[in-house]
Amino acid sequence: SQQGEEDPQALSIQEGENATMNCSYKTSINNLQWYRQNSGRGLVHLILIRSNEREKHSGRLRVTLDTSKKSSSLLITASRAADTASYFCATDAGANSKLTFGKGITLSVRP
Amino acid sequence: DAGVIQSPRHEVTEMGQEVTLRCKLISGHNSLFWYRQTMMRGLELLIYFNNNVPIDDSGMPEDRFSAKMPNASFSTLKIQPSEPRDSAVYFCASSFGNFQPQHFGDGTRLSIL
Numbered sequence: 001s002q003q004g005e006e007d008p009q010a011l012s013i014q015e016g017e018n019a020t021m022n023c024s025y026k027t028s029i030n031n032l033q034w035y036r037q038n039s040g041r042g043l044v045h046l047i048l049i050r051s052n053e054r055e056k057h058s059g060r061l062r063v064t065l066d067t068s069k070k071s072s073s074l075l076i077t078a079s080r081a082a083d084t085a086s087y088f089c090a091t092d093a094g095a096n097s098k099l100t101f102g103k104g105i106t107l108s109v110r111p
Numbered sequence: 112d113a114g115v116i117q118s119p120r121h122e123v124t125e126m127g128q129e130v131t132l133r134c135k136l137i138s139g140h141n142s143l144f145w146y147r148q149t150m151m152r153g154l155e156l157l158i159y160f161n162n163n164v165p166i167d168d169s170g171m172p173e174d175r176f177s178a179k180m181p182n183a184s185f186s187t188l189k190i191q192p193s194e195p196r197d198s199a200v201y202f203c204a205s206s207f208g209n210f211q212p213q214h215f216g217d218g219t220r221l222s223i224l
Binding site: 030031033040041042043044045048088092098099100101102103104 | 115144153154156159167202204210211212213214215216217218
């Protein structure tokens with residue numbers, strides 16, 4: 001089964017609104033990463049948060065990590081139509097660098 | 112900077128044929144990952160290499176699939192013989208070291224008729 005599971009599966013918002021996406025996982029992790037995938041393209045790395053970090057910011061992105069609840073959230077503030085994409089969380093655990101991806105969240109931002 | 116380059120971008124072939132997918136890593140990266148993405152199963156890791164050595168191939172579906180890294184900057188994923196259930200988008204990704212962000216190519220959309 002997937003290590004990372006995102007919710008909701010799909011999210012539709014108006015441009016300018018904030019989008020919050022959640023990810024839960026099952027086992028202890030080294031770090032958690034968020035990726036974006038535009039239609040017909042490969043995944044693009046957005047942000048990495050380590051297991052000893054609680055919050056991280058990058059531009060309009062804010063990621064939180066709660067290891068006690070085994071969950072993370074990705075907040076996109078002041079969304080734009082160009083943010084329309086699928087978003088994936090990925091976790092790695094253990095000594096190797098193998099990432100396990102969730103099934104993704106489809107975000108639609110209406111102009 | 113050139114990103115991860117995959118070829119071909121699209122491949123349509125008949126079942127039973129051999130398919131070879133190619134990937135050029137970002138210069139300086141030493142980890143290489145092959146993934147398969149379908150609507151039903153999402154993104155699945157097939158195999159990954161560190162420093163040209165296969166580390167984990169537990170995701171390779173069966174013996175029809177093989178992957179190689181003939182040098183530090185290039186990899187191939189071969190399917191022989193191909194079957195319709197192999198139809199998917201295949202991605203390769205590279206990274207510099209363990210636990211680092213992965214850089215993905217734009218994938219090969221494979222259709223087996």
